[in-house]
Amino acid sequence: MNKYYLGVDLGSTTSKAVIIDEKDNIIGRGITNTRANYKVAADIAKLEAIFDARFNILESKLGSEIKDNPDSKKYINELKSVFKYLQFHKRLISLHTQLKQTISDIFENQKGKTISKHIDEIVNVIEPKIKYEFLTGNLGNKNQFFRDIISEKYNEQVEKLDKEFFESLMSVFDKSITPVENEMVEYDFQELVHDSISILNGKYENLKDKKDEDISLHFDAELNLLTGNINSISDSLKEHIEQIAKMEIHIANMVGTGYGRALLPFAEDCIKSEILCHAFGAHAVFPDTRTVLDIGGQDTKAIQVDSNGLVTSFYMNDRCAAGCGRYLGYVADEFNLSLNEMGPLALNAENEVNICSTCTVFAGAEIRELLNVGQQREDILAGLHRAIVIRAMSLIARSGGVRNEFTFTGGVARNQAVLKYIIEMVKDGYGNDIKINIHTDSIFMGALGGAMFARRNIPVKIPSN
Amino acid sequence: MVNKEKSMVIQKEMIANLFKELSTAKETGKKVVYTFVPGNLSELIHAFDMLPVYPEINALQSGMRKKSDSFIKEAEKFGHSEDVCTYVKCDVGMMLKGNIGPTGEKLPPPDLLLLSYTGCFTFMKWFESLEDLYPGVEIAMLHTPYQKDGEITKEMTEYMVRQLKEEVIPKMEKVSGKKYDESKLKLILENSAKTEDLIVKIFDTPKNIPTPIDAYFAGVYYIGPINIGFRGTPEAVEYYNELYKEIKERIKLGLGPITPEGEIKEEQFRLVVEGPPNWTSFREFWKLFYDMGAVIVASSYTKVGGVYDMGFRHNPDKPLESLGEYCMNCYTNLSLPQRIELLEKCIIDYHADGFLVNSIKSCNSFSAGQLLMMRKLEEKLEIPVGFIESDLVDPRYFSYANIKNRLESFFQMLEQRKLININ
Numbered sequence: 001m002n003k004y005y006l007g008v009d010l011g012s013t014t015s016k017a018v019i020i021d022e023k024d025n026i027i028g029r030g031i032t033n034t035r036a037n038y039k040v041a042a043d044i045a046k047l048e049a050i051f052d053a054r055f056n057i058l059e060s061k062l063g064s065e066i067k068d069n070p071d072s073k074k075y076i077n078e079l080k081s082v083f084k085y086l087q088f089h090k091r092l093i094s095l096h097t098q099l100k101q102t103i104s105d106i107f108e109n110q111k112g113k114t115i116s117k118h119i120d121e122i123v124n125v126i127e128p129k130i131k132y133e134f135l136t137g138n139l140g141n142k143n144q145f146f147r148d149i150i151s152e153k154y155n156e157q158v159e160k161l162d163k164e165f166f167e168s169l170m171s172v173f174d175k176s177i178t179p180v181e182n183e184m185v186e187y188d189f190q191e192l193v194h195d196s197i198s199i200l201n202g203k204y205e206n207l208k209d210k211k212d213e214d215i216s217l218h219f220d221a222e223l224n225l226l227t228g229n230i231n232s233i234s235d236s237l238k239e240h241i242e243q244i245a246k247m248e249i250h251i252a253n254m255v256g257t258g259y260g261r262a263l264l265p266f267a268e269d270c271i272k273s274e275i276l277c278h279a280f281g282a283h284a285v286f287p288d289t290r291t292v293l294d295i296g297g298q299d300t301k302a303i304q305v306d307s308n309g310l311v312t313s314f315y316m317n318d319r320c321a322a323g324c325g326r327y328l329g330y331v332a333d334e335f336n337l338s339l340n341e342m343g344p345l346a347l348n349a350e351n352e353v354n355i356c357s358t359c360t361v362f363a364g365a366e367i368r369e370l371l372n373v374g375q376q377r378e379d380i381l382a383g384l385h386r387a388i389v390i391r392a393m394s395l396i397a398r399s400g401g402v403r404n405e406f407t408f409t410g411g412v413a414r415n416q417a418v419l420k421y422i423i424e425m426v427k428d429g430y431g432n433d434i435k436i437n438i439h440t441d442s443i444f445m446g447a448l449g450g451a452m453f454a455r456r457n458i459p460v461k462i463p464s465n
Numbered sequence: 466m467v468n469k470e471k472s473m474v475i476q477k478e479m480i481a482n483l484f485k486e487l488s489t490a491k492e493t494g495k496k497v498v499y500t501f502v503p504g505n506l507s508e509l510i511h512a513f514d515m516l517p518v519y520p521e522i523n524a525l526q527s528g529m530r531k532k533s534d535s536f537i538k539e540a541e542k543f544g545h546s547e548d549v550c551t552y553v554k555c556d557v558g559m560m561l562k563g564n565i566g567p568t569g570e571k572l573p574p575p576d577l578l579l580l581s582y583t584g585c586f587t588f589m590k591w592f593e594s595l596e597d598l599y600p601g602v603e604i605a606m607l608h609t610p611y612q613k614d615g616e617i618t619k620e621m622t623e624y625m626v627r628q629l630k631e632e633v634i635p636k637m638e639k640v641s642g643k644k645y646d647e648s649k650l651k652l653i654l655e656n657s658a659k660t661e662d663l664i665v666k667i668f669d670t671p672k673n674i675p676t677p678i679d680a681y682f683a684g685v686y687y688i689g690p691i692n693i694g695f696r697g698t699p700e701a702v703e704y705y706n707e708l709y710k711e712i713k714e715r716i717k718l719g720l721g722p723i724t725p726e727g728e729i730k731e732e733q734f735r736l737v738v739e740g741p742p743n744w745t746s747f748r749e750f751w752k753l754f755y756d757m758g759a760v761i762v763a764s765s766y767t768k769v770g771g772v773y774d775m776g777f778r779h780n781p782d783k784p785l786e787s788l789g790e791y792c793m794n795c796y797t798n799l800s801l802p803q804r805i806e807l808l809e810k811c812i813i814d815y816h817a818d819g820f821l822v823n824s825i826k827s828c829n830s831f832s833a834g835q836l837l838m839m840r841k842l843e844e845k846l847e848i849p850v851g852f853i854e855s856d857l858v859d860p861r862y863f864s865y866a867n868i869k870n871r872l873e874s875f876f877q878m879l880e881q882r883k884l885i886n887i888n
Binding site: 311312316 | 836843849852867881882
């Protein structure tokens with residue numbers, strides 16, 4: 001039986017899990033938002049990683065078959081989306097029940113009935129909307145979590161209703177979402193995958209009967225390939241899908257890291273500092289890395305590593321979280337934007353504004369002041385992104401500067417504007433020859449490092465190149 | 466709980482007697498000198514039969530007794546900003562609240578403010594504040610030249626001796642009403658040299674593996690008598706003799722350092738630390754180390770009252786010259802290359818696995834250059850280094866979770882390094 005190793009990185013904002021095989025290859029990734037119940041966050045991330053691993057194992061098994069047959073690849077991708085939707089759906093049912101429970105807890109009979117009616121209507125409107133978005137691949141890849149997706153859609157519907165219900169509906173939601181998030185929902189992979197297959201097949205069966213103009217609204221042309229031979233594709237993959245659904249993913253060892261690591265239900269020697277894990281993960285992906293910068297939700301770490309991926313020194317922000325992911329989150333709220341929109345907008349700046357505030361809270365006041373004097377939103381955003389990177393550069397300097405190669409990790413590494421400034425400033429400060437690495441898995445580096453430690457069973461064995 | 470060693474009992478008595486004497490100074494007519502630990506002229510003060518008060522020792526004691534919080538708030542109300550050295554604010558606040566010392570007895574007002582300036586600019590402003598609180602108090606200032614080029618020249622020593630003769634001694638004569646008696650000073654200096662020999666031997670015992678002492682967390686207790694005015698007294702010689710005897714016994718038995726929860730059974734990491742400890746959470750701070758089996762084999766902080774490792778001793782044959790040289794040799798008066806050299810010697814001599822800086826945010830004169838020192842040591846010795854930040858006596862600036870997180874990472878880093886080295 002194959003052995004797998006799990007790393008869980010419980011960060012302040014997101015919890016990540018990575019599963020690797022015996023050759024340190026990543027075979028599964030899971031991510032969720034960190035919530036009050038750390039164990040649930042860790043379990044969800046782990047479960048997601050295991051599900052992801054099954055799909056990845058499936059794809060690698062099919063290997064050449066997928067390569068030669070774009071329909072199969074499309075089918076599996078779609079299957080994953082439907083699978084995600086079903087997971088979401090299960091949580092939505094649970095939220096619906098909780099919303100009703102909250103209503104009966106806080107409102108008297110008559111008012112409760114009215115609010116309850118509105119809740120049913122809202123759920124009935126948003127459920128098919130979300131299903132549609134999952135099935136058309138418009139949602140599943142955005143890395144939005146249950147709370148983000150449902151809040152956005154719920155708020156949209158509440159806005160449409162009479163103002164008199166606004167406060168009650170929002171308060172019912174606020175009181176219900178947390179307990180739902182904090183409960184562990186059990187999923188049976190096999191059952192879920194069977195349901196996914198039948199929904200997916202149903203979707204294409206229906207498509208066959210639809211006219212071209214309807215289809216073009218929903219699906220791209222490539223997809224039309226599938227509509228003709230859905231049954232044959234589904235049949236040919238069925239056996240493989242059954243196999244991976246039944247397959248046991250044996251986790252031989254696991255390591256927890258991140259801020260919440262001490263609260264993870266792991267043995268003491270299975271808990272590692274996130275500094276070591278990030279460095280080890282980054283070093284595994286880019287073995288010539290000597291300096292690692294990790295910008296996470298609440299802290300920024302500048303780490304120096306040696307040729308073995310072992311930390312020689314590090315420097316972290318102290319007392320103040322300005323310049324971290326949460327700073328961006330706060331600013332996004334100030335501008336009423338989603339986090340994903342921030343970077344692209346900042347890249348459109350024409351006259352970058354100089355932001356001097358080093359305090360997240362004061363940045364709010366500074367933003368309003370700048371808007372007041374007529375500065376453009378894009379220009380302010382560019383300045384804010386620049387300010388974050390300036391702070392990070394100061395931490396890097398204090399940790400010993402940038403040594404070739406430089407690897408940037410953490411959730412913030414997905415922000416294109418931050419990347420732009422990082423590249424600019426690293427080159428400016430440490431020379432054009434510095435190689436800068438950024439990986440699509442940058443947010444998972446800590447979890448990857450954890451999984452790699454788990455595989456080596458440190459401290460019993462040591463890492464080897 | 467740990468049994469009290471005989472040396473601990475002696476120290477306790479010494480301190481209790483000093484504060485008793487201070488509280489009755491008015492009745493006995495003894496004159497009181499406020500002065501600072503780095504560059505303290507303990508022997509001269511004794512030669513004039515005066516009593517010393519060390520404001521920064523009182524401040525750290527207030528920190529350990531959880532009183533600094535209210536004292537600092539009092540000083541801030543009085544007009545001292547949030548960024549001012551917290552020793553100063555704690556001390557000023559204590560005075561404003563009645564000047565009750567660490568033993569609960571009232572401290573007498575100063576008859577002389579003896580400012581020996583050894584690199585801490587804040588000391589000057591501190592005494593300016595005290596002058597304001599005690600109008601008309603006599604002030605003597607001794608300006609110690611900075612060891613810019615890492616050496617003490619003849620001219621520098623002459624400059625010090627001239628100041629002692631022209632400024633400090635006349636002021637002491639005036640305040641105490643006694644004539645300067647060099648033969649008396651010489652006798653006191655003999656005891657100082659003996660004490661210094663002993664303390665060097667004590668802080669050299671971490672050469673043993675396991676180390677019998679923690680040279681930082683226990684070290685700050687060991688330097689108590691020599692730093693708070695007992696240098697040059699027979700009591701100090703007795704105390705350090707006893708302490709050294711006890712430590713030698715520990716070496717013989719192969720015992721590790723004593724902690725508040727008993728002795729360290731297995732030494733995991735040997736560290737050299739730069740920077741003072743945090744006083745408000747001293748026990749929690751210490752526990753973060755001993756829980757991990759981390760022991761401090763040398764610290765620069767235990768040398769702030771005087772650096773004796775490099776061979777300096779008070780010399781009865783050259784009384785005023787050696788007092789001057791003592792001041793110039795203070796850790797706070799050393800240049801960065803000298804501090805690096807001293808730390809490097811400690812890391813090598815005491816077989817340290819890592820070097821850690823606890824930097825004090827509100828202390829500009831001591832914290833400046835610490836990162837640079839750390840880098841140099843890292844490069845030169847290829848030793849794992851760590852950097853944490855806290856404060857002396859302001860509890861608002863001790864973030865337990867942050868420090869724990871950084872220390873855990875640091876220890877895991879050392880652990881990895883050890884495993885690599887074993888293989």
